[in-house]
Amino acid sequence: MENCCQSCVSRSFSADVTLRGRYNVWQETGREKVIALAGNPNVGKTTVFNSLTGMRQHTGNWPGKTVTQAQGRFVHDDHSFLLVDLPGTYSLLAHSTDEQVARDFICFGRPDATIVVVDATCLARNLNLALQVMEITNKVVLCVNLLDEAESKGIRIDLEALSEKLGVPVVGTAARSGRGLDALKEALCRVATGQVAPAPLAVAYDEEVRAAMEQLLPRLEPLLQALPHLNPRWVAMRLLDGDEQFLDSLTEHTGAGQPEAKEEVLLCPQ
Numbered sequence: 001m002e003n004c005c006q007s008c009v010s011r012s013f014s015a016d017v018t019l020r021g022r023y024n025v026w027q028e029t030g031r032e033k034v035i036a037l038a039g040n041p042n043v044g045k046t047t048v049f050n051s052l053t054g055m056r057q058h059t060g061n062w063p064g065k066t067v068t069q070a071q072g073r074f075v076h077d078d079h080s081f082l083l084v085d086l087p088g089t090y091s092l093l094a095h096s097t098d099e100q101v102a103r104d105f106i107c108f109g110r111p112d113a114t115i116v117v118v119d120a121t122c123l124a125r126n127l128n129l130a131l132q133v134m135e136i137t138n139k140v141v142l143c144v145n146l147l148d149e150a151e152s153k154g155i156r157i158d159l160e161a162l163s164e165k166l167g168v169p170v171v172g173t174a175a176r177s178g179r180g181l182d183a184l185k186e187a188l189c190r191v192a193t194g195q196v197a198p199a200p201l202a203v204a205y206d207e208e209v210r211a212a213m214e215q216l217l218p219r220l221e222p223l224l225q226a227l228p229h230l231n232p233r234w235v236a237m238r239l240l241d242g243d244e245q246f247l248d249s250l251t252e253h254t255g256a257g258q259p260e261a262k263e264e265v266l267l268c269p270q
């Protein structure tokens, strides 16, 4: 959404500051859409990244981490995009620095959309990460890469049915040969500019978890006002899981970093 009022302007300004300060991600203009590129290791993320951004890229490190960060730019249909290649991860539960970097950027870096690249030859295993990203944000495009490899193994994927089932746009690619990348850009553009609002499949929790979540959600509401793109259910799940690392990131990014705020969220009995 473009800046339509003073409140939007200040919100987008603080979003820029968050991006720049914490992640070293510099938008050329406020209109440039920031895109996160996530996926399991070795599924072709960097190949997709290189094909989309060509020479317009640079690499460095994630601030404070010895993890490589790559950023690149491209233009599609008069819209400018800044693509951020995240470290390859199997999950976003932050068991490793790579997972923490990827998760924090998707949660707090305010990407306008996230591409999840998956391997068409072992889709089921790769969907674990995709479902986690879809739980954090609805602004997801699934890129089913290595289609050529899958085809040579006799694997056929009904991309339309997959999209219907998951509730997000699905694009098939063979990134090494450039196949499908125009369609990927188009799908991405529609999601990032808000022309399409995906409604991802919601994860179903059992009764006990749902009840605990219902207790926690009202307490999270004020804290999450600054992070409207973040699904409160995901946040509640991480806290119920006792994910201290996530709580630290959350308190840091919401400005509610004081120890008492942390205790308020985690320890106050209902």
Ligand SMILES: Nc1nc2c(ncn2[C@@H]2O[C@H](COP(=O)(O)OP(=O)(O)OP(=O)(O)O)[C@@H](O)[C@H]2O)c(=O)[nH]1
Binding pocket: 039, 040, 041, 042, 043, 044, 045, 046, 047, 048, 087, 088, 145, 146, 147, 148, 149, 173, 174, 175, 176, 177
């Ligand atoms: N056949 C085929 N090979 C591909 C395709 N996409 C990528 N590759 C190859 O797969 C290998 C891994 O690709 P990368 O782009 O490095 O994968 P990645 O996800 O960035 O890997 P990590 O950064 O290590 O997690 C490379 O040898 C690519 O050339 C594709 O669509 N088809």
Ligand SMILES: [Mg+2]
Binding pocket: 045, 046, 047
């Ligand atoms: Mg890579």
